Amino acid sequence: MLDLIAVILFFGWLLGFFAFGEAVGTFIHILLVLAVITVLYRIIKGKPIVK
Numbered sequence: 580m581l582d583l584i585a586v587i588l589f590f591g592w593l594l595g596f597f598a599f600g601e602a603v604g605t606f607i608h609i610l611l612v613l614a615v616i617t618v619l620y621r622i623i624k625g626k627p628i629v630k
Contacts, residue, residue, distance in 0.1 A: 591610050
């Protein structure tokens with residue numbers, strides 16, 4: 580479940596970065612930080628990042 584959320588957040592960041600540029604920069608960076616935290620959480624818990 581967390582991996583799905585991380586993938587969705589990452590692609591949301593890519594879409595926002597390339598489609599909207601600086602218009603939604605802060606929101607996109609928050610999404611990126613949440614995706615990184617989710618991946619790091621999975622690594623710390625010892626779970627694979629991708630099933």
